[in-house]
Amino acid sequence: MTPADTELVDDDLWSAIGDPTRRRMLDLLLAQGEGTATTLGRQLPVTRQAVAKHLGVLDRVGLVRAAPAGREKKYRVDDAQLARAVAQLSSVGSAWDARLQRIKRIAEAIQRSQEG
Amino acid sequence: MELGTIEREIYVDAAPEVVFDVVSSPEHLKEWWPDDARYDPAPGSTGEIVFGDPQGDGMVVSLTVLEAQPPRTFTFRWTHPAGEAPAEGNSLLVTFDLTPSRGGTLLRMTETGFREMGWEIALLEEQYREHGEGWDFYLPRLVTYVDSLMARP
Numbered sequence: 101m102t103p104a105d106t107e108l109v110d111d112d113l114w115s116a117i118g119d120p121t122r123r124r125m126l127d128l129l130l131a132q133g134e135g136t137a138t139t140l141g142r143q144l145p146v147t148r149q150a151v152a153k154h155l156g157v158l159d160r161v162g163l164v165r166a167a168p169a170g171r172e173k174k175y176r177v178d179d180a181q182l183a184r185a186v187a188q189l190s191s192v193g194s195a196w197d198a199r200l201q202r203i204k205r206i207a208e209a210i211q212r213s214q215e216g
Numbered sequence: 217m218e219l220g221t222i223e224r225e226i227y228v229d230a231a232p233e234v235v236f237d238v239v240s241s242p243e244h245l246k247e248w249w250p251d252d253a254r255y256d257p258a259p260g261s262t263g264e265i266v267f268g269d270p271q272g273d274g275m276v277v278s279l280t281v282l283e284a285q286p287p288r289t290f291t292f293r294w295t296h297p298a299g300e301a302p303a304e305g306n307s308l309l310v311t312f313d314l315t316p317s318r319g320g321t322l323l324r325m326t327e328t329g330f331r332e333m334g335w336e337i338a339l340l341e342e343q344y345r346e347h348g349e350g351w352d353f354y355l356p357r358l359v360t361y362v363d364s365l366m367a368r369p
Contacts, residue, residue: 200226200325202248207238207321211230 113185116161121146122154129164129177136172222327229320232287239312239323240290255279257290262302265294278302288314293329304329 117123121144128143129135137155141148155175158164162181166173228235238244242253245265251274255263261281268274280302283291290312293302300306308329315322 196222196224196325196327199248200224200323203235203238203323204226204228206244206247207228207230207235210234210238214234 113161113163113181116157116163117185119154119157121150122158125151125154125158126163126177126182129175134174134176136169136174138172140175222325224325226323226325227317227320228323232314232316232321235314235321235323236287236290236312239314240284240286250277253279255281257281257284259284264298278307280307282309 117126124144125135125140128140132139137148137152140155141151144151146154155164155166155173159166159175162178163185164175165178166175168174238248240257242255242257242263245253250265250267252266253263254265255261259281263279264276265279266274266276270276276298277294278296278298278300279292279294280296281290281292282302283289291310293307293309296302296307308327311324311326313324313326315324
């Protein structure tokens with residue numbers, strides 16, 4: 101990955117998990133294994149329609165996978181995609197660690213050359 | 217602590233004037249960060265930093281200098297859409313604070329704006345704090361996934 105990749109790709113993915121309701125939904129899906137807009141709606145302070153809309157957002161970025169279940173769709177979390185999002189989140193911090201180490205190295209080399 | 221902020225501190229065994237030059241000048245910036253950097257390190261100046269080959273799968277990113285007070289403070293915003301003025305909500309704010317210390321420099325870096333951009337860097341910390349049962353359930357399994365993803369070239 102280039103530095104740009106780790107920080108700038110997947111705005112959609114990041115926005116998708118930036119929403120507290122959608123994170124709560126991911127929580128519920130992870131804890132329960134699967135869920136539909138109806139079952140999730142019962143456990144959240146939002147309408148079934150809103151839940152369905154949020155599920156659509158999560159589905160578009162690949163964080164959940166849908167399978168038909170009667171008249172509804174059953175959703176599960178896509179672990180690999182979630183792991184990818186988490187890896188990106190933590191990589192922003194470690195990217196700065198690496199940059200600061202380089203800043204230190206460059207500045208100290210300049211300082212030494214000025215003193216020498 | 218503001219959860220949407222990355223904060224780092226590092227001691228550099230060099231004078232603040234030297235460190236300031238390294239964190240602010242485009243010539244040095246491209247030694248520690250992008251592949252190319254074109255901007256004037258003066259307040260209000262907008263330029264760009266380049267990652268990889270912009271004709272290929274590389275990327276050109278806007279950067280606007282907000283504050284340059286040698287050898288103490290250097291502040292810029294980046295990632296705002298080209299042609300748009302940088303502001304909260306469309307860009308990340310990076311601040312370098314330099315403090316003389318033990319004959320060298322204590323360099324403090326903060327980057328904020330993730331929350332405003334919907335990027336919520338603090339997602340994990342927050343979830344840990346809320347100790348939601350779902351996250352407790354998946355996080356242990358996640359470590360394996362993340363390791364395998366990071367191991368790929």
